[in-house]
Each structure stands twice: as structure tokens, then as C-alpha cells.
Amino acid sequence: MAWDRTFFYDTYPRLEAAFSARLDESLAPRDPSVLLQVVRELDLRPDSRVVDVGCGEGAHAVRLATHFGFRVLGIDPVQRHLDLARAARRDLVPDISSRLAFERGTATHLPVADATLDLVWCRDVMVHVEHPDDAFAEFARVLRPGGHVVAFQAVATDLLGDEEADWLFDVMGVVPASADPRVVDDAIARSGLHVVDTIDASTEWGEWSQEQDGSGGRALLHLARLLREPERYRAEFGDAAYDAMLGDCRWQVYRTMGKLGARIDVLRKG
Ligand SMILES: C[S@@+](CC[C@H](N)C(=O)[O-])C[C@H]1O[C@@H](n2cnc3c(N)ncnc32)[C@H](O)[C@@H]1O
DSSP: OOOHHIIIIIIIHHHHHHHHHHHSSSOOOTTTTHHHHHHHTTTOOOOOOEEEETTTHHHHHHHHHHHHHHHHEESSSOHHHHHHHHHHHHHHHHHHHTTTTEEEOOOOOOOOOOOOOEEEEEEEGGOOOOOOHHHHHHHHEEEEEEEEEEEEEEEEOOOHHHHHHHHHHHHTTGGGGGOOOHHHHHHHHHHHHHEEEEEEEEEEEHHHHHHHHHHHHHHHOOOOOOOOHHHHHHHHHHHHHHHHHHHHHHHHHHHHSSEEEEEEEEOOOO
8 A cells, every 4th residue: 555644644643542552452362282272172081192203301291291191202303302301200200200201213203113102292393304294204104093193383474585584494493395384285295194173373372472471572672682782692602602592583573473474283194
């Protein structure tokens, strides 16, 4: 729409305060616990066998064992993550810790026998996977018939410019194709897994975290400081840490402003 002087300096100022007040009202964004809600709706029995693909430090594996009584194998390629997850496991009550194990593995090489699992949980990992085709095929291999995948991942949207994507994906270890929603759709289709639901979480988690504790705005403020005085932070923490922090802040800001979208795929074998 073309700029209109009368609208901009006369009509709009009369609306602006009311409009801003309306925008101060929450749109009730869903928070990350929506993933647990998705699992709850699958109505799996306690003792169901689950793999947490790319479990990181194990927090979600613990939640799955605690909330649902599942037996969870967390797998991750990073030894530090496995060490931290195993250390956290040692602090848990025996009823929970006995349901948890952590092993080295990747999304394309799960240390699990064929057709033995009830659920594959894969949260915020797929963008790092070189070949999503192979990962979804691996998920199909380890699931028993009737078993499910619940996968959450970020995806690039049309708002993300090519140069922004090139820099961000390089710094954040993202395989560009794996953040392309069409590539993910194709990989799922080729796996033979049935699509139960694809939930568009859009900017909701970013809105939610800002509404909860201001962490979205904090990332924006950090980004501004990083960009204004790069040498200050490079001198203290080094170039690699500077780039990692810049990438992380941009990631969070882009998630909140929709340059990165978020999707939850719920899939079933057979
Ligand atoms: C952003 S973290 C997410 C951790 C955890 N799933 C969560 O949601 O908090 C990404 C995790 O994926 C792991 N990862 C990276 N490449 C992977 C791969 N090819 N297969 C499995 N996990 C991988 C990393 O080591 C890291 O723990």
C-alpha cells in the first residue's frame, strides 16, 4: 500500500495508542509443553519404549520418564551431553533413573533393534542432520507397527533472506536443506510414515518466552550490544564465542519475528 501523508500524520496517530494497547494483549501462544500434550494424546501406556533423538543434556528424556513412566533411551553424538545426562540421572529417585539410559548415536544410526519402540521423540535436532531422508527412514526402522514419531524443528520461512540464512546456518551448524520445509515433507513422505498431524507453532514459543520472563527481548538487547561493540566482546571471549553468541541471539530473535518458523510433526508407522 502506498504511503499516504494524511493517513500517516492524521488518521494513524488517533489510532496508535488503542492499537498498541490491543497489541499488549496476549494471543495466548502455546509454549514448549505443547509437545508433552501431543504425547499425552497418543495415550501410550507406562513402560512404553521411547528414544529421545539428540537428547542433549537429557532434560526431556527425564520429563518423558517422569510424566509418563516411559523407558527412555537418550542418544546424542556429543560426549559432553551424555556425561551431563548420566550425571543428572544419578541424582534422580531410583524409580525414574531406572527408566533412563543414555548412549552415543545419531539420528541416522540409532543403537536400537528393528521394530522395538513405541515412540521416537526428536526435539530441535533435525536441522543438524545431513540427510533427513535417512533419519526418518531410521525412525521408521526402529518403530513397531503403530508406533509414533513426535518431532519438533525450526524451519526457514520466506522472511529469511538468503544472506541471513547463509551466515546463520553456517555459524549454527544447520544443514540448509534440512531447514527447508519442502525437504522435510519429502523426507517424511519417502519414509512411508503416516502423517497424523503437522502443527505450525509459528512464532508462539518466542512470544511465550517474552511474555513469561522477557527472554526474547533480552536476546534482542544482547544482539544490539554485540553488533554495536563487537571488539569489546571478541577481546574478552574470542572470535568463535562471539560468533556463537551472535548466532544464538539472532536465532532467538528470528524465531520470535518469524524468519524462522517451527513445526511439530506427528507421524505413525502403519
Ligand atoms: C538444540 S540441541 C537440542 C537438545 C534437546 N533435544 C532439546 O530439545 O533440548 C541439538 C542436539 O542435537 C544433537 N545432534 C546434533 N547432530 C545430531 C545428529 N546428527 N543426530 C542426533 N543428534 C544430533 C546435538 O548434540 C544437541 O544435543
